[in-house]
Amino acid sequence: MNEEALVLKLFGIPFNVGNILSGLVAALVVFAFIFWLSRDVKMKPTGKQNYLEFLIDFTNGIVKSAMPDEIGRQFRLLAFTLFMFIFVSNQLGLMIEFAIGDIHYIKSPTASPLTTLTLAFIVLTMAHFVGAKKFGLWGYVKNSFLSPMPMMAPISMIEQFTNFLTVALRLFGNIFSGEVLLTTIGHFAKSKGIWTTIPAIPLEMIWQGFSLFIGTIQAYVFVTLIMVYVSEKVEVE
Numbered sequence: 001m002n003e004e005a006l007v008l009k010l011f012g013i014p015f016n017v018g019n020i021l022s023g024l025v026a027a028l029v030v031f032a033f034i035f036w037l038s039r040d041v042k043m044k045p046t047g048k049q050n051y052l053e054f055l056i057d058f059t060n061g062i063v064k065s066a067m068p069d070e071i072g073r074q075f076r077l078l079a080f081t082l083f084m085f086i087f088v089s090n091q092l093g094l095m096i097e098f099a100i101g102d103i104h105y106i107k108s109p110t111a112s113p114l115t116t117l118t119l120a121f122i123v124l125t126m127a128h129f130v131g132a133k134k135f136g137l138w139g140y141v142k143n144s145f146l147s148p149m150p151m152m153a154p155i156s157m158i159e160q161f162t163n164f165l166t167v168a169l170r171l172f173g174n175i176f177s178g179e180v181l182l183t184t185i186g187h188f189a190k191s192k193g194i195w196t197t198i199p200a201i202p203l204e205m206i207w208q209g210f211s212l213f214i215g216t217i218q219a220y221v222f223v224t225l226i227m228v229y230v231s232e233k234v235e236v237e
Contacts, residue, residue, distance in 0.1 A: 006105070018105050019114055022105075022106050022109040025106055029088050030085055030088050033084075038052060056080060059076065065227075072227075082123070086171070086218070090216075091211075091212060091215050093108030093175075093182075094108075094208055094211055094212065111179045116169070117164075117169075117172075120164050124160075127226075127232075127234075128144075130230070140233070143236055163225075167222060170218070171218050171222050178214060182204070182208070
């Protein structure tokens with residue numbers, strides 16, 4: 001997929017316009033969707049409120065599977081927000097794609113490694129901060145790097161870096177490859193006129209459905225792994 005990026009500099013810092021616009025659109029879609037679901041909330045849920053409570057229970061279950069409820073309660077909103085944003089970001093390129101020439105202004109934000117690396121960096125940095133806040137600096141170092149034995153410290157340090165890379169690049173790789181294949185099918189449809197357009201239509205539909213499934217699974221996997229990594233910082237094994 002031959003794609004260029006529009007980069008603007010502010011105070012000497014480069015900003016990818018496509019990533020910023022795509023992330024903003026994904027955030028606005030999540031806000032509008034949750035705002036709509038949460039209107040007219042009742043003690044006895046009906047209709048759209050049932051769907052909202054299902055989503056909340058689903059992400060709460062991810063947190064519960066990673067850490068005890070008394071510890072995990074403070075991370076429920078984080079898990080819910082992460083899941084919704086990543087889910088919508090994964091699907092955005094299937095619903096909306098805006099490009100001028102080779103420059104994409106709106107696509108799936110998670111099809112960019114900068115987005116997924118940033119998400120992973122923010123959340124994992126927060127996990128280290130929460131661990132240090134709970135146990136104190138020495139207790140955090142002991143729990144995260146010197147357990148079960150001090151000689152494991154080098155491996156534990158390398159593990160922090162590999163966790164960061166794997167959780168980010170797994171999400172990026174799956175979403176980016178899906179968009180590449182959709183682009184390839186689009187080029188195939190235009191290559192020989194009607195002879196390639198007709199077979200490309202069912203291929204496009206099948207892959208869009210599969211991409212929807214993959215995007216959902218990857219949002220679940222990302223949040224699950226993040227909660228596991230957070231639990232390693234706030235729990236004593």
